[in-house]
């Protein structure tokens with residue numbers, strides 16, 4: 001069989017609907033769009049199917065003995081392998097196509113939605129659908145709001161992701177602002193330096209997500225989101241402290257501890273303004289940027305390196321550049337995992353339902369009735385809510401976790417659907433959580449992850465390093481230096497004076513008031529700065545002699561803890577299995593379940609546990625569980 005290698009530019013029409021068929025094609029590289037319209041422009045506006053490397057097209061006309069059923073246009077520079085009609089039949093490609101078709105028919109017939117359809121109709125649909133295999137992490141559908149097919153999962157699994165615009169989430173903004181205020185208080189300073197290591201989000205750029213669009217419709221959304229951002233920035237709460245400059249342009253590290261982190265940019269301007277946008281990236285990663293509203297309070301002159309040196313001109317430049325780049329604050333959240341028998345993209349059903357609603361009913365729908373009575377402000381929020389509720393308006397991304405899918409064009413599907421089918425499809429259509437809920441989830445998970453990593457880096461690794469130094473077998477341990485890279489919470493490694501500190505002594509919870517600068521240098525208590533690694537079974541025993549209890553302090557009375565200053569003279573307990581690592585003021589414990597510093601085996605299994613202190617006091621259940 002002879003194949004002809006051909007290369008076409010973007011927008012080149014390879015097949016036109018209604019023409020006589022001459023060749024059949026394989027996609028060697030690039031991608032093509034199929035539209036069942038005669039007009040090739042529809043391929044870009046409402047494509048029926050998108051075909052990429054390894055896919056084929058142009059077989060239907062040969063097999064059916066009819067004219068071309070669709071128009072196929074190159075989406076980009078595309079390389080194709082074409083097979084002439086004679087070769088198609090002499091190489092018996094039609095036979096393998098028929099077998100493939102049979103398979104599609106069988107797969108669709110097995111599917112709950114098609115189970116009641118007559119075989120010839122299923123065949124009809126199968127002919128016009130495509131069966132595709134996807135490897136793990138391949139994007140199946142990038143934007144659900146623009147998809148023109150329904151994806152039926154026939155094998156494996158795929159994940160539904162939602163790109164969460166954090167700048168639109170009240171919870172995120174509140175959290176970031178709260179953290180910022182806390183940070184200012186903690187520092188005892190009102191000056192915020194963006195170049196210091198522990199900087200966190202202090203004000204959030206309220207900015208739309210990076211545009212993916214080529215269509216004017218999407219561009220307009222992007223522009224309006226920039227406007228929205230500006231409005232939000234302008235309406236940001238004014239700085240109550242005259243010395244502080246909340247509204248300054250601030251550099252922040254990206255929140256790199258999201259649920260699905262797809263990379264972050266390293267690009268950084270000399271002034272440290274970070275842009276996380278990368279036009280070439282398939283999916284943007286977590287994107288965080290902070291920026292000030294343009295109306296700033298008057299500035300005072302500050303030493304070099306601080307924000308306050310940025311003059312108005314520079315600032316405008318940065319802001320403008322940031323607006324130009326349309327940097328976003330976003331994170332992908334997984335909202336669903338689809339398995340065989342499930343489908344994706346059937347939200348048009350809702351559209352159909354809307355269209356079917358009698359006009360009178362629509363006019364008197366409660367939301368609209370209420371809307372009329374509300375103030376313009378409330379109107380806006382209701383509209384936003386309604387929009388969020390409508391799945392078809394929300395963008396989801398479908399990413400393979402290794403799967404096989406059948407894509408059926410919506411037009412084709414609805415052409416043959418009856419009420420029963422629509423009902424079945426509706427049952428399969430999941431309503432995904434709202435963004436506010438996802439945002440809360442994101443904050444919780446990010447917080448936990450940051451916390452966990454901080455404890456491992458700063459508690460366990462340091463503890464081990466100190467032990468080894470004490471033993472004279474010091475090796476270089478890599479301890480990540482930045483303890484607080486995230487605005488989403490931090491762990492205090494050093495209890496400050498008058499702070500509360502909690503741990504597990506033998507018989508339950510104790511609280512300790514840190515009120516003395518130093519303790520007995522000979523104590524064998526684990527170092528307080530390590531948030532304490534305290535083994536319930538081995539507690540109170542020093543590495544050499546674990547028999548004497550150093551925790552002789554009567555229960556309930558304040559227990560003096562070592563201060564940071566006393567660390568050099570302290571003996572440290574090795575971390576051993578079942579140690580509980582607790583952080584100040586936290587209700588979570590990290591449980592060391594494998595290895596320990598004694599064996600130089602630092603493998604940790606960290607579990608999240610919410611500890612009910614009162615319960616614990618009573619029956620010590622947690623300890624039993626840990627054992």
Ligand SMILES: Nc1ncnc2c1ncn2[C@@H]1O[C@@H]2COP(=O)(O)O[C@H]2[C@H]1O
Nearest residue numbers: 034057058059060061068069070128409
């Ligand atoms: N939904 C669809 N309807 C028709 N053709 C499609 C569809 N999806 C992909 N195609 C391909 O587009 C090709 C157009 O030419 P053919 O009809 O020869 O074969 C067709 C199929 O290979």
